[in-house]
Amino acid sequence: MPKDRPDEEIDMTPEDMAPRIVRYGELVPCRTAFIDAHTPGSNQKENFTIIGGGVSEAADQHVHIQIPHGFNIGAAGQPPYCRNSLHSHRTAEVFFLLKGRWRFFWGRHGDAGHVILEEGDIFNIPTGIFRGFENIGTDYGMIMAILGGDDAGGGVVWAPQVIEDAKDHGLVLGDNGKLYDTKKGQALPDGVKPMPVLSDAELDAFPEPSAAEVIPRHVARYLDIAAMATPRPTKVIGASGRLPDKPGFEVDLITRASATEKMHRHDRPSVLMPVFGHWRIDWDGGSTILAPGDTMSVPENLDHSAMPSMTGEAALYHVVGTDDPAGPTWTGGRSEPA
Template structure:
């Protein structure tokens, strides 16, 4: 990586630092093999052990979840947008108060924009270790995770208690909540009634797009995946484009705020004023605001990358339908 302060910052896939104690279900059987990665921004990790690779505010957070087969992430919700694309493997996403309102299976490259305000979870249903990349709205990602009450109860049975401050304490390791700090309050039945049970048509029809379809749409220009005019019509505080070989250009451009490049397929050469580098699938590049740059495939074959930039809108997803 170029050492200049105005050069892009790159987090290589092979250099990602996982945290296995990031969330309240870290000891719960079926969820205890998760690895959480915080790539850009503070994310929503509840553990002091979480490593943050890039702390520069972008208007959104970038993270990832790595899980072996049959490992799941428990039911939770967020106050801001949560968008995933599948980097590796085959994943089942499910939602609803009990996780039974609907589900969808995503393959590599597919993307899902999950409506704000519903409980959701996901699991790796593939045969190998899988990885999904996440985009969370806002610099503080909405202040954390809202867990379904039974997740908090199950975690306590296995020694983990979440404080009202959003920090985890492991009672089996001898940790106790600080004096004057209470456990995280569970949602009441009245509060839970405000979390809708969205149908598969509402979630999948609106917020899921398949990789091959997006590639077909990225002809002479990038496919606007998420945005006010995107194929997922939403205003979550950021826009997502899919750029392919056909829609890439070596014409340099810049943005008035930091942007992020995340290759999905192939190798990409990024050039900027003063340097260049090559990105591979799983790498994440943060491009500083106002830096002239370009990105084109550096080898033959399938090539695509996701491009993310904040819009300056409020970070809460609007779910325009």
Template sequence: MTPQEMETRIVRYGDLRPCKTAFIDAHTPGSDQKENFTIIGGGVSESPDQHVHISIPHGFNIGAAGQPPKCRNSLHSHRTAEVFFVLKGRWRFFWGRWGDAGEVMLEEGDIFNIPTGIFRGFENIGDDYGMIMAILGGDDAGGGVIWAPQVIEDAADHGLVLSEEGKLYDTKKGEALPEGVKLMPLLSEEELKTYPEPTTAEVVPGYVARYWDMVALADRTPAKVIGPDAMLRDRPGFEVALLTRGSATEEMHQHDRPSVLMPVTGHWRVTWEGGSATLAPGDTMSVPEGLMHTAVPSMTGAAALYHIIGTDDPAGSTWHG
């Protein structure tokens, strides 16, 4: 594969194209400044304005959320796995029907394998624009987003309504549901009772991995972060590992399915049969299946990189409570 061909599989941080109208809370005060990015796969955006950088199926989706300080993403759930790692800033994740069942603060590099089937939200609690990178299970990401009822009600007060097909309509722009199309129904009280309300103590130990703990484990071999025998033992349809300078190797290798490289710190030189490229934090690279390659730090200083690859496991429930 030539360098020019591989560049089509690299999304540079500076080239990310945001969508500010991706979800139903795009007009709701406190959530109206967030930006959504769909990097690999179709994602779960409810807006036709969402740009998809790489549409090649990987068995999972890669996306990102960028938010200024005090901006939050409203309470929602997914039918498949949702994993976040912090690229920039400091973030608070919260969960439960009303967002008060539990919470955890994440720093740069930390990763959170959010249990499926639980309402969750997050906000930038840092002082600057923050960015979190996301991995969603399945090629279709579970068919969209399930919103807490109050989110849909609040959105309607600010002009956005959602059809039962998951498409947004902005009544402030004169848009209306087409004839015969119904509004997205609110979850009933009986349905809401099926959504768990785990505490912080129940969630954090098995679903959160801290950056420096992972770095320590990756001193000689890549740290297995998410997987059946990893720090966070789970089978969400993909596996995640962290590489550092100590565990990176020049030895060429290949995978039987596409894999993704996402630097957290430092610059990384990826070499393959046909060329090489340098990745910086925030860049995302899709490595084709069967391609011999290797990734090593290209400069001095701290260097860490997340590696994601799909598995044959279902992309479904990750809550073990």
């Protein structure tokens, strides 16, 4: 929670802060981050690791900010009709849409339910279910991701058909969680075996919730939550949030109506991620302007404020860690900490 005047305080110069600001135009993509990177239909996607190691399976994934926050921040960029294959996470995976129109689907074969989301919408996908997503817009799209825990739960669990399909296109996932490209002459190292596919018994443990079960508790539409963000930010994800959950972090939406010039601070690092408009961030020691797609990590105990710097629509998501376990578990209609 923010603190107006804690005992400890710091200040930072713009040069000190620069490594903690990642500009949208400077994001470094990885095009072989996951096992489906060569599979037709998924082979044009780009993955970005902004804060923390994420869940990439590629050894050459670039990490922009390695400071532990208690959660990871990443992004996925995809041209129209490119999809991310069915997989599951052990900790939270929260997306908000930065650019485009996207369809999220879930279930063992991706047919248990789906939802179509627009820019600014946010989806707290339940853990323990297979999920995938595709850009159904007409231009390159970008979604930003928040993953629970500093280690993001130890990786991704793939639906069996994804692993099998990948073999036909040269990518093999080792049981060490690393990818090997046979088309480049790579082979599994000694002592490393192919990642086994899940058995029928293991697959039976993955729930198949309907859209009616998932959407009301796990999806927040931007227009709805923006309307609630006055005169104070909307708690989107948190114990008392619009999407009540305790995944190890909280997410607030701040709009022009709820922004304030009053300085505040947190006792742990926090992250600012504009989705609409340009924002002026002031802190003890400097200031900067953030645009949609930029990500800023604010150090703990640093006084700062965020205000729109231009007229027009303005909204940003604010993320801060909590002491809760890093991930909800699907329990049939609701989420609880793991």
